Amino acid sequence: MQKLNIPYSIQWNETHITILNQQELPLKTEFLDLYTLEDVFDSIVTLKVRGAPAIGITAAFGAALAANALNEEHFPVFIAKVKESISYLASSRPTAVNLFWALNRMESVLIESTTVNEAKTNLVHEALKIFLEDEETCRQIGEYGLSLLKPGSQVMTICNAGGIATARYGTALAPFHLSIEKNIPLKVYACETRPVLQGSRLTAWELMQAGVDVTLITDSMAAHTIKTKEINAIIVGADRIAANGDTANKVGTFGLAVLAQHFGIPFYVAAPSSTFDLTLATGEIIPIEERKEEEITHIGNTRIAPNDVAVFNPAFDVTPNELITAIITEKGIIYPDYEENIHQHITL
Numbered sequence: 001m002q003k004l005n006i007p008y009s010i011q012w013n014e015t016h017i018t019i020l021n022q023q024e025l026p027l028k029t030e031f032l033d034l035y036t037l038e039d040v041f042d043s044i045v046t047l048k049v050r051g052a053p054a055i056g057i058t059a060a061f062g063a064a065l066a067a068n069a070l071n072e073e074h075f076p077v078f079i080a081k082v083k084e085s086i087s088y089l090a091s092s093r094p095t096a097v098n099l100f101w102a103l104n105r106m107e108s109v110l111i112e113s114t115t116v117n118e119a120k121t122n123l124v125h126e127a128l129k130i131f132l133e134d135e136e137t138c139r140q141i142g143e144y145g146l147s148l149l150k151p152g153s154q155v156m157t158i159c160n161a162g163g164i165a166t167a168r169y170g171t172a173l174a175p176f177h178l179s180i181e182k183n184i185p186l187k188v189y190a191c192e193t194r195p196v197l198q199g200s201r202l203t204a205w206e207l208m209q210a211g212v213d214v215t216l217i218t219d220s221m222a223a224h225t226i227k228t229k230e231i232n233a234i235i236v237g238a239d240r241i242a243a244n245g246d247t248a249n250k251v252g253t254f255g256l257a258v259l260a261q262h263f264g265i266p267f268y269v270a271a272p273s274s275t276f277d278l279t280l281a282t283g284e285i286i287p288i289e290e291r292k293e294e295e296i297t298h299i300g301n302t303r304i305a306p307n308d309v310a311v312f313n314p315a316f317d318v319t320p321n322e323l324i325t326a327i328i329t330e331k332g333i334i335y336p337d338y339e340e341n342i343h344q345h346i347t348l
C-alpha cells in the first residue's frame with residue numbers, strides 16, 4: 001500500500017494552528033502558524049485555508065484557541081465571550097455549511113461544560129474529534145466513490161475537493177487517492193477553476209504529489225474534452241446540499257452537470273453528511289458568496305480587464321437535483337428520489 005504523499009493542511013499545536021498556505025501553492029509549500037482568532041478569521045476569508053470541511057475544522061480549532069486565550073474566571077462571562085468569537089468565525093464565509101455545523105458542535109460543548117477549565121479542555125477535544133472524524137469520513141467517501149468508477153475510467157473534476165480541503169483524502173478526490181493505494185488505473189481531467197484557480201493551483205498539484213494521472217484544462221475546454229477524450233464520469237465536491245439534493249459547489253459545477261446530461265455520463269457529488277443542510281428545502285435559498293471583483297479583473301497584481309468594468313463574481317452555483325446521478329457520503333451512495341432518500345440516509 002502506497003502512503004498518501006500530501007501534507008496535512010491543518011495541524012493543532014496547543015498554542016497555535018499550523019495551516020498549509022493554499023494561496024501560495026503550487027509555487028511554494030509554505031506553512032503558517034495561526035495564534036489568534038483574527039489570524040484564523042483572516043486565513044479563512046483570504047482562502048489560505050479553504051474547502052468546506054477544512055474551513056469547519058479550522059474554525060473549530062479557532063474557537064478552541066480563542067477560549068484558551070481568555071483570562072476570564074467568571075463562567076457566564078467566559079461563555080458569552082467564547083460565543084462572541086464563535087459568531088465572529090461564523091461570519092467569515094457564508095456558503096459552506098460545514099463552517100456552521102462545526103461551530104454549532106463547539107457551542108454545544110461550551111454550553112454543556114460547567115467550569116472555565118473544563119470548557120477549555122472540552123473545546124480542544126471537540127475540535128480534535130471533528131478533525132479526526134473527517135479523515136475517516138473522507139476515506140469512506142473514497143471507498144464508495146471508487147466503487148462507482150470502472151478501472152481505466154477518465155474522470156473530470158472542478159475546484160479542489162481534495163485532501164487539502166479536508167482533514168485528509170478529500171471528498172471528490174478521495175477515490176483517486178485510494179486508486180493509487182489499490183493500484184487501480186484512473187485518469188483525471190482537472191478544470192482550472194476560474195477565477196482563483198483552485199483546479200490548476202491545488203488539484204493539479206495535489207494529484208501530481210499523490211502520483212495520480214492528471215491533465216489540466218481550462219474551464220471553457222470542458223465540453224470539447226468530454227467529447228474528444230471520452231470522459232466517463234464527472235465528480236465534484238459540495239459546500240451545501242439542500243434537503244432535496246440541490247447542491248452548491250464552486251461556480252462552474254452547474255455547467256459541468258448540464259454537460260454531463262448532454263453527453264449521457266454520470267454526474268456525482270461527493271460530500272460528508274456535515275455538508276447537508278436539511279433546514280433548507282431547496283437550493284434556491286442557499287446563500288451564495290460574492291467575492292471581490294479583483295479576483296476577476298486581475299491576475300496577481302496585473303489588471304486584465306478595463307478600468308471600472310462592471311463585475312459579477314459569485315463563488316458558487318447551485319446544481320439542481322435532477323442533474324445529479326448520485327450523492328456519495330461516508331454512509332453510502334444516495335440515488336434519486338433525493339427528497340425521500342436524503343432524509344433517511346442522513347438520519348441513519
Ligand SMILES: CSC[C@@H](O)[C@@H](O)C(=O)COP(=O)(O)O
Binds near residue numbers: 251
Ligand atoms: C471538499 S471541499 C468541497 C467544496 O468546498 C469545494 O468543492 C469548493 O467549492 C471550495 O470552494 P473554495 O472557495 O475554494 O472554498
